[in-house]
Amino acid sequence: MEFAIRKQALEARRQALAGHLLEVEHALDAPMSQDWEDRSSERQGDEVLETLGLSELEELRQIDAALARLVEGSYGYCQICGEAIAPQRLDLLPATPFCSGCAK
Numbered sequence: 001m002e003f004a005i006r007k008q009a010l011e012a013r014r015q016a017l018a019g020h021l022l023e024v025e026h027a028l029d030a031p032m033s034q035d036w037e038d039r040s041s042e043r044q045g046d047e048v049l050e051t052l053g054l055s056e057l058e059e060l061r062q063i064d065a066a067l068a069r070l071v072e073g074s075y076g077y078c079q080i081c082g083e084a085i086a087p088q089r090l091d092l093l094p095a096t097p098f099c100s101g102c103a104k
Helices: 004-029 036-072 087-092
Strands: none
Touching: 004 036
């Protein structure tokens, strides 16, 4: 299988996530308002940003693992059963380590 296009897509997504995580970090580091009502609203926004950041960190971890599998030659094969992962599944979830059967 040719994985150059998938590798480019994974690297592009990784770069976009890393950039967005920096933006989230800067937003979370911004000083809080002195007004307590504004501060309450900012805290709610910060909670959303933290949750988004954690989700993006997990996706980064998955992308890094997929890129490592590309280097070692196991990308595109299920990490549980060893069978090839369907190209359609990799189109939808390029960082997935599991075939659809084992993912269930």
